[in-house]
Amino acid sequence: MTFTFDGREIPFEPGQSVGAALLAAGVRSWRTTRVAARPRGLFCGIGVCFDCLVTIDGRANERACRIEAGTDMDVHAQEGTGRADLEV
């Protein structure tokens, strides 16, 4: 089973999070920060720190450590606030 990350196929096992699958595939960061544009990836790994924010199927600011990977998911690295249009 795979999902795509910025166009690249990422394999995952059932029950794995998007973040765990990315790390297993050698991807260490998938976000840049708003102020200094520094790279971020997993830090707390359990949904507390919000460092691992990622865009999944068009939804920005999802926690990669908390979202279970699914086939056909379209995952993108996100820059800054991650949202061109605010969700309300």
Place this chain on the structure above:
Amino acid sequence: MPISRSDGSVPGTAATVLVVGAGPAGLAAAVAAGEIGVRVVLVDAEAVPGGQFWRHRRGGSVAAPLHHLAGEYRSLVGRLQSLRVDGLVEYLDRHQVWAVEPVDDGFAVWLSNRRGRTPVAAVRTAKRMVLAPGAYDLQVPFPGWDLPGVLTAGGAQALLKGHGVVAGRRVLVAGTGPFLLPVAAGLAGAGATVVGVHEAAGLIGSTRMPLAVAGHPSKAVEAAGYFATLRRHRVRYRTRSTVVAAHGGDVLDSVTVAPLDGGGRPRTDKATRLEVDTLAVGWGFVPQLELPLALGCATVPGPDGRPVIGVDDDQQTSVAGVFVAGEACGVGGAEKAAVEGRIAGVAAAATSPPAIPGRLAERRASLRRFAVAVARAYPVPDAWQHGLVDDTLVCRCEEVTVGTLRSAVESDRITDARAAKLRVRTGMGWCQGRVCGFATSCLTAAWAGVEPTFEAGTRPIAQPVSLGMVAEGLPPDSQ
């Protein structure tokens, strides 16, 4: 007015007990209450019950060597399943609580159902609540701690237990506390090269701990098992040593470690740089207090002196009908949490104060003494404060540096974390100070020349939610 929910729930049919969290405390509480025969709702953010301690993948198992107390887990989950079949327990997995409030004759919790790809709002009500929200790793800043490759010790453990992923190839484990042992042993056992375990505590840790372990042979056996694993994999366990800095361009490539001198300062003359791709670091745990604080539950100093929720002999808080079990009323591990959860579940299910079996109360008292001994043996040393440089981040979310915070403290006479937050935005971002709260309190106080105060942060919204979900989930009286 009646409100219907997109998941078909009917808020009007209240349960007797609503349990938040399906870790050792919450599972024990839900099972104990359900077995008394009252209706129970068990809410948990994960796809499978177990919390951090029994974290595992859906379809995976809870078993040694990664998991402890596996027999207790199997018993609790088996009984939970029977209670679900009997219609006594409704178990809501993948539901995050984002708000909780008192309503007529009880409490309501506002939930975000994350079972599908799009979050769906849900609400449940109950006469009484057992809150068992658990804890997360305590972190302190050091140069480079924001580099990808630096992980919390709990994060490395969650990757292994919950996802079958080894955090890195060459890993250093650092910080303080007994939790570093299972993290390092787990990584080594799963094939990582553990470059070393750097435990900041020293003789104090090794002399006080045996006294605490004396009454708890199972914990001594557990620790011995981890040390045996570390020896088998030739992992060096150093005491009175700490990580000073993490290095790399866009990703971690090395760390500097240094022994601590008698005053707890890193000895830079004896610092060593080690090549690693991953650092797993943790300094103990911070209890999650958002939900009990939102209900107005009073705090007391916990085993480490920082605030936890105060509870009576029945695990009831200062708010009638609200019970707390596990780390939120004192960080102390899974066995303590399970005993407290069982007591809380029985008490919350009862209409009159129940008799807590003496054996259970004694076990709880013993485990609480152990928690205090661990907290005393493994304090967070001040060493991290000496290694900071001006551009070290304090607040990762808002990217507030040590230099910015220090200038504000010195120019504006700020003395506590709350004032710092309003002035420079430390703790204002996504994580709401969960990660930087401890450090901001310590640094602000140190620079202002006062004793640090650790105020328990009140967060009316416990989890970020979309405005759409807030609108859909608005309490009946505001619609």
